Amino acid sequence: MADEGGAYWTLATAQKLVMDSTDLDELPSDLSDKLEVTEYDTPTADSASTMMRTSASVGEKPRTTGGMRNYMLLLSEQKKHWKWYIVLILSAIGGGASQPISAYLFATEITLFQSWGPWLPGLAGFWSLMFVMLAILVAISYFALGWSSSTIAFHIIYRYRCEYFENIVSQSIGFFDADDHSVGALTARLATDPSQLQELLGTNMAFVLISILNVVGCLIISFYFGWKLTIVTLSSSMPLIVAASFFRIRYEARFEKMNNEVFAESAKFATESITAFRTVSALTLEDTILKRYETLLCEHVKNSFGKSSWVTLLFAVADSIALLCMAFVLWYGGSLMLKGEYLPFQYMIVYIAVLQGGLGAGQWLSYGPNVAKASVAADRILEMRANGQETGTPPPLDRGSMEDGDSGVKVEFRNVRFKYPTRDVPVLNGLDLTIEKNQFAAIVGPSGCGKTTVVSALERFYSADSGQILYNGTDISAVSLEDYRRDISLVSQEPNLFDGTIRENILLGVNTDTTTEEQVQQACRDAEIHEFIMSLPDGYNTEIGSRGVTLSGGQKQRFAIARALIRNPRLLLLDEATSNLDGDTERAVQAVFERTRKNRTIIMVAHRLATIQNADIIFVLGDGRVLEKGNHATLLKMRGIYYQMCHAQALDR
Structure with a gap:
């Protein structure tokens, strides 16, 4: 750290939290009680999908007629x-x-x-x-x-x-x-x-x-x-x-x-x-x-x-x-x-x-x-x-005003409750939070507090037991799922890539006929991966192998960020999206999110608080509900749970 401007100094300062001048050791005596948040074995990212419940009960099998009637149906x-x-x-x-x-x-x-x-x-x-x-x-x-x-x-x-x-x-x-x-x-x-x-x-x-x-x-x-x-x-x-x-x-x-x-x-x-x-x-x-x-x-x-x-x-x-x-x-x-x-x-x-x-x-x-x-x-x-049948045709998503500066969305959780079907342990206990249009919102808290559950619920991977999730004032369960998901992008902690070229993986989910090469390259520049791609012999036509086996974890994550940005979503969900990036790259990618947040709503789940200290609003979850909310400075002044989390991650103490 004495070698200012050196490689280690650069990495350390990139992750530095802005703290006030108050002595970090002077913590409220009752703070430890507030931190006693029940921890559940909640998996993150993709593994969370194996624990949650949809609108239909997990393991519930639809009734099939069986026997000769099934045969006659297929024969017809x-x-x-x-x-x-x-x-x-x-x-x-x-x-x-x-x-x-x-x-x-x-x-x-x-x-x-x-x-x-x-x-x-x-x-x-x-x-x-x-x-x-x-x-x-x-x-x-x-x-x-x-x-x-x-x-x-x-x-x-x-x-x-x-x-x-x-x-x-x-x-x-x-x-x-x-x-x-x-x-x-x-x-x-x-x-x-x-x-x-x-x-x-x-x-x-x-x-x-x-x-x-x-x-x-x-x-x-x-x-x-x-x-x-x-x-x-x-x-x-x-x-x-x-x-x-x-x-x-x-x-x-x-x-x-x-x-x-x-x-x-x-x-x-x-x-x-x-x-x-x-x-x-x-x-x-x-x-x-x-x-x-x-x-x-x-x-x-x-x-x-x-x-x-x-x-x-x-x-x-x-x-x-x-x-x-x-x-x-x-x-x-x-x-x-x-x-x-x-x-x-x-x-x-x-x-x-x-x-x-x-x-x-x-x-x-x-x-x-x-x-x-x-x-x-x-x-x-x-x-x-029978499992895949849908009843009725849901109405399309009402996108409302799409004028410049108003392309984001307002997200509301109203008394949302949820628990895993395999265990009688609540994950969300009457969660209430509101994220305004074009806000950069962050969700933090201990493991098992429901951060990934919030992201999965917004993606409509699962349905809540009770309560409402509103998207620009519309209940998300009342609109077309395909139409709804076109409006959002998700970058998970463990992104999945498919066997094929770099260009094919970035263009997944978008119209390849209307997406230009310049848009592809710009998305990769924003994700700080363009220079690496151009260094490869085949550039964007490079094969990445099954599940991106030839790439590092950070490179996979940057490809996933580029894949999310090229969709130009109105709601961008980031679930530990920069956890595999080094400090410099993370800061550059974070700058992209901050530059584009006026055109979209961003919800970021993070454990590393340095990545979300510039968020417009930060929600601290615990025991399935919001314990604290406010921006970074406001939460530090409260000297509560967020204050202690920052203290635990401070590099200069």
Whole structure:
């Protein structure tokens, strides 16, 4: 400090608080009582979103109809593909008719050999030719079936994957609070659910339809040629087939749901580990991470082994039920032939038809697991759609007067109360504060006093339990959310950048067609990052990597400030926006905020009081309410909480 003008002296004086001449040690004796503010484990910036409540309760799941109604709803949405569905149905009819027709042809062919004569070779050749024609029909049917179902599947995957992703990113912040809505779980669902849905509405639906037509066709031909044997068979064996089908699909649905829950947990853990790969490497946690992941998978195997045994038993029963039907038909049909009630042709065609019908039913059951998975996927897709639905169309934001010098906004909190849904601890207890147009307002206080909550409430990430938040006299919950957020910008303590170029990241959220290169560069100059960008080989076209991995924390923060300034917001929210900047850069950026504060309202949350000592008004929060308010000089004269906070951060004591 004795070396005035040196590097350290410059950094220290940039963070210097302006204090009055009063002895800093002479503090009121009762001040320590005022400072006993309840501290909560309130996360800052992005992590705060995992703790708060939206207008809908966190974890509350919308009601979905489920079952056949969901399937019919999704099927009705495929009207524009009706031509392909017609081809699919016709080809399925062709494939489904093959089994009953082959049963008739085979029975006829076999009974021919009971006779003898010169006409036998001709008849045998004719019916053999019918088999050839049937084979051609089946080949054409399955070719058309594969072509149409594949086309439908591609359209379904494209449409519902786009819709699924849109519904995910359109959710309120509180949606992601639930444990089963982690990034890893949602990413896994986005990859698998639309693919499973296409099986329900495309390929597997066609094969299920073929199996049903096989069973129906075989039953019809059996009743026509031998109703007595058919009725006895249906009344004794078919109930076993239906029961096996019901319980198999039921257990498959439960098993699939359990698998999704377990794999969601492991996917969440894997995503977090890969995202934080630098921390994992720095702490040499590779072996620990692998063991934890292995433990999760082993627990899944252990928990699911018992249920999978029952499902395997149902598989065995369902696939062997056709042989049981065959044995019964052989015995009872033989008895009817001995009594002379059935001719060999009747017995043979009923036997083959029932056998083919049993095989068709077994094939139908084999699609049970796929149908169960697809049904669960359909429920999740519709659930996500229900979560993202809005009731009515909110009116646009009334921006009021936009004349020069009056482009800011007035913000009011009126008796706002809020608490976390996971804990019965209040964060805001009847908060009342007013920020006038074009004011530079600062919010300070101990950790957990509700500073970040105020910013999140203004961004409409969450809704208050009671009270009102007014934006130019209008309740923010009564206007269009998209229109409202166009009017404000947020710079958080931990800004997020996307994989791409510097220019692409700065232009996020603005109209790239109307934003000029000069505006981009001016925003970067204001954020004190332009010179750094121009020093790079590709300038503004430099790739920054995933999540801005090639940048330092301070550089990321300056990019976020430039991204906020280029939007020219009427309300600028700064949540520890300069915490990663050095003193000189912070002072330069702060000068930009002060120069532009006449054209907008600025609300800054800060722990470092040197950054807000020039604010028009400072609110000191504690216990969820305003304890002190005024400018820097006024609060120092009060010798209260703000006075002690300044004393604690003074560098020259």
